Amino acid sequence: MTIDRGVPPQPGGHRGGRTVTEGGEATPADGRLLLTLQAFCETHERAWHGFALTQVGSDQDAALVVAGMKAHLRQRWALALRQEIPATYAWRLLKEHVAAWMLHTGRRQPALLESAVLDTVVRRLRAGRPGDGRRELPEGRGLHTAILGLPERQHDVIVLRYVLDMDEEEIAQYLGRPAATVRSHLRHAHRNLARALELPEPADSQGAP
Structure with a gap:
């Protein structure tokens, strides 16, 4: 299939024009x-x-x-x-x-994240673990697969926090959730990633509900 990159695809499979989700809203003239x-x-x-x-x-x-x-x-x-x-x-x-x-x-999975970002996530997972930094970093694709396996909200907060370097208040605005909920998503994401990579759980995720 040849992709026309001159016009972005629209939700619902259309290129350009109005889409199936617009509900009749007019373009703002004011x-x-x-x-x-x-x-x-x-x-x-x-x-x-x-x-x-x-x-x-x-x-x-x-x-x-x-x-x-x-x-x-x-x-x-x-x-x-x-x-x-x-x-x-x-x-x-x-x-x-x-x-x-x-x-x-036809892309089935998101693109790979930058290796530097992956390393940042791993360092965060090891925070507060004396001596654990001697272990080899997992291969980028393994961490990438683990990130893809996160629930959607946890995936989004990981990308927003570590790729886009947003703080919790900014992330809360984008996701429409209280900052406390964002922090909870981050804790659970750290815990799930640590388990997937067979790393010790970060100290701030232990005992999290």
Whole structure:
């Protein structure tokens, strides 16, 4: 199958135009709405692009995914502004567009994360374990597989925390969850990754519910 990379795929399998999830929202004609949308996109685009890059594997494809998501968001901006947290609504759109791209290109799994990021996660898992740093780091693909095996929320917080270097409050805004819930997701993700890699559980995850 030849992929036309000039126009990003839309959720529902369409390229360009309106999508099956738009629900009839009109493109905002009011100049103030467009200015608000532009400022919103400028604030969040680095995170959107960074997350898309971890999933699709190239800057070019990530840019196309984000462009499609932004076009979709523009059509739905009035609705997005009625949401309690517009950033969370935009994040859901991004996830839809990433999924549509992967389906359209036949990619079954997200792209590999940078090895430096994988090493950072492993170091975090070993925090507070004197002498454990002498052990060899697991191969990147093994950790990548473990990250892919996490529940969706835990996967997202790992990517947002270690790939995009967001703090817990920022992650909470994107995921629409309290910061305490984000911290819980991180603890559980650390514990699950440690178990998958046969490493000692991090001290702050032991005894976590």
